[in-house]
């Protein structure tokens with residue numbers, strides 16, 4: 001059975017009224033998306049900017065209310081936004097693109113993790129919290145001394161490790177990573193991707209890994225779903241989708257990625 005199942009998800013946003021039209025039709029950002037993530041599986045969700053990836057992620061973790069469709073975790077439908085059980089809220093944790101804006105810069109790393117435990121007390125360690133905090137930091141490749149630092153003092157890569165630690169602190173089953181490495185330098189990207197793969201094995205985590213960058217998704221995902229204008233146009237094993245894309249849109253994404261990497265290589269050789 002799938003750990004996460006999304007069925008025929010639809011999300012729309014109200015358009016602002018204009019002087020000539022007092023009731024504009026809603027804008028449909030996600031138009032009937034279905035996808036599934038098995039336990040221990042990493043599924044990549046790709047597509048150009050504006051295709052609706054973030055909106056899918058927000059609907060899964062309960063940050064936006066879909067118009068229709070269902071999100072099931074372990075076969076159990078998740079309630080509407082604001083009505084989810086705490087266990088359901090804990091089970092799917094999100095890691096955002098820009099760790100500098102998703103972490104309060106003035107909070108210490110210890111306070112950030114303690115806050116996660118305060119929000120979900122049932123996930124807090126029963127014994128010595130300091131020891132548990134240090135174990136958690138070690139888990140994401142950070143030294144125990146980082147606990148005393150404020151988020152604003154850390155590098156982008158360190159911040160993203162703290163975001164991942166904060167997600168892990170409540171012992172989720174699924175990580176929804178939304179452009180989680182997109183703001184990082186290529187070498188730091190590679191380190192964070194390796195960390196996520198390690199964590200999948202050590203904690204039996206499943207992941208929905210969202211990125212506009214096919215090269216990044218290629219490195220990490222078992223399966224890929226390609227989104228365009230609110231719809232999944234192609235889905236399959238990573239090697240199949242990227243090796244022999246069936247949809248013309250996937251091919252155009254691949255061509256664009258290839259062009260970019262050739263330009264990069266030319267830039268480097270200059």
Ligand SMILES: Nc1ncnc2c1ncn2[C@@H]1O[C@H](COP(=O)(O)OP(=O)(O)O)[C@@H](O)[C@H]1O
Pocket residue numbers: 013014027029047048049050051052053054055056
């Ligand atoms: N809160 C919102 N209000 C109005 N429109 C939104 C909102 N969030 C997203 N959108 C629109 O929905 C579309 C999909 O956005 P998004 O899910 O962020 O795409 P992606 O993550 O693939 O770049 C875009 O056209 C975006 O402008």
Ligand SMILES: [Mg+2]
Pocket residue numbers: 053054055178179
């Ligand atoms: Mg996005």
